[in-house]
Amino acid sequence: MLKTSQSCGRSGSDPTAADIVGSHPHAGHPGSALPDERTIRENFPVALRILPARHRKGLSAVYRYARLVDDIGDEAPPDERGRLLDLVDRDIDRVYAGQAPELPALRAIGAVAREHGIPEAPLRKLVQANRQDQEVLRYDTWDQLVEYCTLSADPVGHLVLYVFDAATPERIALSDRICTALQVIEHCQDVAEDFAAGRVYLPAEDLKLFGCTDADLGAATTPTRLRGAIARNADRAAGLLDAGAPLIRKLDGWARISVAGYLAGGRATLTALRAGAYDVHAARLRPSHARTLADALLILGGK
Secondary structure: OOOOOOOHHHOOOOOOOOHOOOOOOOOOOOOOOOOHHHHHHHHHHHHHHHOOHHHHHHHHHHHHHHHHHHHHHHOOOOOHHHHHHHHHHHHHHHHHHOOOOOOOOHHHHHHHHHHHEEEEEEHHHHHHHHHHHHHHOOOOOOOHHHHHHHHHHHHHHHHHHHHHOOOOOOHHHHHHHHHHHHHHHHHHHHHHHHHOOOOOOOHHHHHHOOOHHHHHHHHOOOHHHHHHHHHHHHHHHHHHHHHHHHHHHHHHHHHHHHHHHHHHHHHHHHHHHHHOOOOOOOOOOOOHHHHHHHHHHHHHHOO
């Protein structure tokens, strides 16, 4: 969780880099490029643990940057989030102007960007997504949710492909389908948590179709009608994963293994949601590492 110091709240003064760096666990010194092993276990697909250090370093820099921006958008005091995101944007300016960023997480992703020729657009879009989260709390339609995912999820896939020097327009288009699916799956898992934070990502048209109310979103157990809305969006996500799966055949080496891990994580989570009858309020429905690894091996085998 990001906790800003009291100096951030002073009227008329901007937060400094130290306000974030001193208290944020994912914005540490760039020399500590990798998250600790517990963080890797919890946030990286099983398959990614076998990557060579160079690739793990690049992906860890991507993770740390995305996590920093998300934590600002979700965990910082609401009246400070805009100014903190401005600070990140200014550091992106510095990265692409050949200057040294203030935030260590930006120095780390900046080094990776220079090494792999990463454009600034994916970094900007993740900031834009978190700005949108402060203004847009609900989505009326599936198309609107997918458009949001072009900011909140798809850029991460672009960054991953660049880390492996594998970014092409065709691969990026396939990656977008996988990343949008993974974001939707997360929304399906986190209905109650998002609602408690004042956000509803399941499209209003689906909630209306199944007769869901706001009381359903915060219930102790998941009402049957809400499970129907979740299942509808999970099915859409499954279709997107299938549509993006040809990306695996267009990659080789460690890039292929890594992206297969992400795809496997999505499919295994969908299996866990179905097995739990979409009762996402009663428990966090998530797959075992063994199931994710098994799915990754199937994907790498062409299934």
